[in-house]
Amino acid sequence: MMPAVQDTAVHLSDRHFRTIAELIEGQVGIKLPQGKRLMLEGRLHKRVRALNFTDLNEYVDNLFEADHFDNELTHLIDVVTTNKTDFFREPQHFAFMRDVAIPALLRSRGRKNANLKIWSSASSTGMEAYTIAMVLDDMVRNGSRFQYRILGTDISTAVLRLAKTAIYTRDVLGPVPENFVKRYFLSSREKSSGEVRVVPELRRLTHFMRMNLMDKSYPVDRDVDIIFCRNVLIYFERETQRKVVEQLCSHLRPGGYLLVGHSESMIHSAVPGLKQVQPTIFQI
Numbered sequence: 001m002m003p004a005v006q007d008t009a010v011h012l013s014d015r016h017f018r019t020i021a022e023l024i025e026g027q028v029g030i031k032l033p034q035g036k037r038l039m040l041e042g043r044l045h046k047r048v049r050a051l052n053f054t055d056l057n058e059y060v061d062n063l064f065e066a067d068h069f070d071n072e073l074t075h076l077i078d079v080v081t082t083n084k085t086d087f088f089r090e091p092q093h094f095a096f097m098r099d100v101a102i103p104a105l106l107r108s109r110g111r112k113n114a115n116l117k118i119w120s121s122a123s124s125t126g127m128e129a130y131t132i133a134m135v136l137d138d139m140v141r142n143g144s145r146f147q148y149r150i151l152g153t154d155i156s157t158a159v160l161r162l163a164k165t166a167i168y169t170r171d172v173l174g175p176v177p178e179n180f181v182k183r184y185f186l187s188s189r190e191k192s193s194g195e196v197r198v199v200p201e202l203r204r205l206t207h208f209m210r211m212n213l214m215d216k217s218y219p220v221d222r223d224v225d226i227i228f229c230r231n232v233l234i235y236f237e238r239e240t241q242r243k244v245v246e247q248l249c250s251h252l253r254p255g256g257y258l259l260v261g262h263s264e265s266m267i268h269s270a271v272p273g274l275k276q277v278q279p280t281i282f283q284i
Contacts, residue, residue: 123152126163153211166198231261
């Protein structure tokens with residue numbers, strides 16, 4: 001029996017897969033193990049067709065052409081990044097922000113009407129940032145006296161486009177309290193679309209921009225009160241995790257908080273002065 005021949009129109013060669021894996025790890029810190037190979041091939045097919053290449057390997061061979069590398073790298077990053085997100089994901093973090101972090105931050109200022117800065121550093125389609133906005137607005141409506149601005153950043157231009165439009169399908173609103181759904185979402189005039197949009201009051205206070213956590217410096221203020229960096233550090237090697245956490249913490253004001261995902265709770269040992277408040281919550 002003859003050995004199976006790999007279909008180069010469908011599959012990447014070992015060399016071409018390594019080329020992309022090394023490029024992605026170097027650019028955004030994300031490792032692509034062999035177990036992600038089929039996922040990568042499946043996601044790349046649409047791009048290959050759009051550029052009229054005959055197969056995946058021809059696409060990789062042409063990836064480094066100087067006249068379009070930067071633009072194509074942006075598309076490739078969109079292809080390989082995983083953007084799992086939900087409203088009120090890991091809800092205890094938002095309860096902590098409301099009940100503990102913000103009251104403590106306001107007390108430390110010694111004055112009311114403080115201007116709080118919250119940063120969603122892996123914001124994906126914006127659900128985390130808008131969840132933060134809903135919680136903060138509800139606090140203000142219930143008597144807390146502060147102003148706030150929210151920044152959302154992500155490496156993927158595709159998800160940032162969605163975040164800026166703030167349009168979602170109604171079926172993702174399951175975790176959102178019913179009174180928040182009524183207060184903070186507008187239904188589409190075309191009922192059959194099943195779409196909703198975050199109200200303008202919250203969109204005005206939530207800004208999004210593209211940013212790579214692997215960059216040597218971040219174009220972000222250095223007096224941020226709370227940073228959310230959840231479920232992204234797990235894709236980085238240990239040393240990269242340390243560098244990213246250290247860089248993030250340099251943007252926190254003294255007493256500020258860093259919130260990470262449940263599988264990332266051991267990162268506090270990487271940064272001197274970062275103390276653990278709860279398993280996934282840290283304070284500088």
